[in-house]
Amino acid sequence: MNLSDSELIVLEELWKGDCLDENGEITALELSKILNEKYNFSKSSSYTFINRLVEKNALSRRYPNYKIKPVIKREDLGNNQIQKIIDTVYKGSFVKLFSAFVNNKKITNTELEEMKDIISSIEIKDE
Structure with a gap:
């Protein structure tokens, strides 16, 4: 699996685990806010990286609220x-x-x- 540096940043935030709820999930909106605060990622960039990771099967996504969860360790x-x-x-x-x-x-x-x-x-x- 080839990942960009930005995609790895997204995964790193999720692997830390402190932003995840009791089900090991976070909404894309919440994650985009964290990525903006820490790395100055725009909301659209964050969603682009999240969607790429979903397409690469590194993240799972479920509705409602566009909850995401790391799939790959x-x-x-x-x-x-x-x-x-x-x-x-x-x-x-x-x-x-x-x-x-x-x-x-x-x-x-x-x-x-x-x-x-x-x-x-x-x-x-x-x-």
């Missing part, structure tokens, strides 16, 4: 984007992605230990 979007990068940039090799990541960043001892813990907890798949 941050983790799922992140996993999809990572897999796309692995497939396209690193030709399907997670090892090449991992190598590029760790070789281009200074890693603290704490981060290294955390990564070792993660690696040691991975279940090995049959090839």
Whole structure:
């Protein structure tokens, strides 16, 4: 799923959750007000981004009151984007992605230990 920076801003506000009601929803009008206050998005821009996210199945919309709700979770979007990068940039090799990541960043001892813990907890798949 390809998302623009503005669409990601909309999702980020929803993922925070503090603007959502007890059903995990918010009206498009309420969200557009928040986006205007925080990011200076016009009402029409907000609705454009919301509608694009509905079309991409990242948000659900229901009537009355044009209530919207995030459908995609941050983790799922992140996993999809990572897999796309692995497939396209690193030709399907997670090892090449991992190598590029760790070789281009200074890693603290704490981060290294955390990564070792993660690696040691991975279940090995049959090839």
